[in-house]
Amino acid sequence: MRMWSILKMITNRSLNLGTETAFSVLAKANKLAEQGKEIINLGIGQPDFLTPEHIVEAGIKALRDGHHGYTQASGIPKLREAVCSDIFRRHNVEISPENILIVPGGKVIIFFSSMLLGDHDREILYPNPGFPIYESAIRFSGAKPVPYHLNEKIGFSFSADDLLTKINEKTSLIIINSPSNPTGGIIPKSELDKLIKGLEDYPNTMLMSDEIYDQFCFGETDFTSILNYPSIRDRLIILNGWSKTYAMTGWRLGYGVFPDSLIEAADKLAVNVHSCVNASAQYAALEALNGPQDCVTTMNNAFKIRSKIMFEELNKLDLISCKNPQGAFYCFPNISKLNLSSLDFQNKLLEDAGVAAIAGTSFGEFGEGFLRFSCASSEVSIKRAIEKLSLFLSNL
Ligand SMILES: Cc1ncc(COP(=O)(O)O)c(C=O)c1O
Known part of the structure; x- marks a missing residue:
């Protein structure tokens, strides 16, 4: 009772x-x-691979060197700088370390984006079939989850024309994910071009691009990062991390690139929720980005x-x-x-x-x-x- x-x-x-x-x-x-x-x-x-040895060693060394305390809530400065260098190396796009938030797993960025932008009078669009945490986090925020279809007939892409019809003045956020879990599809550049162009009509709608699988691309369709669209940069959140790329799922490491308008609020969420990411894991993450990429x-x-x-x-x-x-x-x-x-x-x-x-x-x-x-x-x-x-x- x-x-x-x-x-x-x-x-x-x-x-x-x-x-x-x-x-x-x-x-x-x-x-x-x-x-x-x-x-x-x-x-x-x-990944069924173990975390590469040099990364594990860097984590152990950090513990031996005494990195046992809290770090900055947004992540150690060297790691945020390394994330920016990695983005520059791979996409030729300059991002300031001030816009980076290191978090315990990419998943946290889904939750933070939904908490920052979801509310009872708002709608958030998300891919379906898609990673189930999108819908869950949207519901938790109070916003209305609005699915858009990843269609098998078009290689599990979305149709930008279809997606754009679902946006209205209440749409505060659109979540996209490419390469996709669960479909293995990649959204072609032509659809992304159309989406970004169409978003010019909705200047208050933000975009969260989950690019956590971006280094595992092997089909005929080329992967395009949303970082390559400067026009959307001031309302773009990028989710990425170490879990998949470096076989580090259990280390709990991810990052978000937030626009100037959101980074302070995202940092505050981090302080409230987890204070900071495990210090030694951050040093391992640093080695992952700075070390050999083979x-x-x-x-x-x-x-x-x-x-x-x-x-x-x-x-x-x-x-x-x-x-x-x-x-x-x-x-x-x-x-x-x-x-x-x-x-x-x-x-x-x-x-x-x-x-x-x-x-x-x-x-x-x-x-x-x-x-x-x-x-x-x-x-x-x-x-x-x-x-x-x-x-x-x-x-x-
Ligand atoms: C599409 C997608 N985004 C985010 C995540 C979260 O990754 P992490 O383990 O870094 O929290 C996953 C994990 O499976 C995923 O498939």
Whole structure:
């Protein structure tokens, strides 16, 4: 009884929070593995590589050197400078370290952007199928989440014309993500050009570009960073980080590039929420950016080969078709010809065949009829998973 009355005290905004199914599928897969079942986990979205040795050593050295205390809330100055040099090296765009906020994971930037720009009388546009935390954070902010479709027919891009029709005077923020989780698609420059041009008619609408997979691009469609559009820079937030690029998901490191109008408020959020990022992790992040970059090329090449194998093998299966992934490390095959919902397919595939994948609906309603497979697993595991999937399909 007491529990019930306390439960009633939870705010609606908290009850509206969504989640990331990948974590619950991971828990279920681990439980089945503990029971002795052969499980191949293509569910969770993290590189299967270890953090490169020189980066680990830099983290250890920082601890030994006594970096045990708080740092500046926005991040150590050297790291913010290194982020700007990295942006300049890769995009030839000059950003001031004053506009950089180092955070414990790129996810924080999604939350901060929604908290800074979402409110009850506002709308925020987000990709669907898309990373589930977008919708969750928008709901938490009180704003109305307005999905736009990443369409399989156009390589899982959005149509800028369609997206622009969804903007109105209440739209405070548009979230885009390329290369995309879960589709592996990349938004072509032509659509970005149209979007940025169209946004000239909505000067109060901000843009948040989640570019966390930007160094894993291997298809025919070139990746274009929104940093390359100077006209939008004063209302642009960039999300990026170390989790995927340097196989550092567990270190919890990310960054945001905020425009002058938002950086002070974003810094204040950081002070209120987490004070600063783990000091030694920031020194490791510094080494990641300043040290050799061949580890990034090695991973990109591995994901290219693995996603090609997965894409080709999936397309050999009856009733399943898969678009060629352009980047990130996911395949998003169409399973709509099978007589199963995405969620039932996910559950049966794990329980009956021992293959963990994520239902497309975990990424929004337009994900129905799709399944997400992570290619961040060895070639052997991918081939074994496809064998198991093939057997599973023949027994359906
Ligand atoms: C599209 C996208 N954005 C942001 C994140 C968050 O990354 P981090 O682990 O750095 O918080 C993820 C993680 O899976 C992601 O897929």
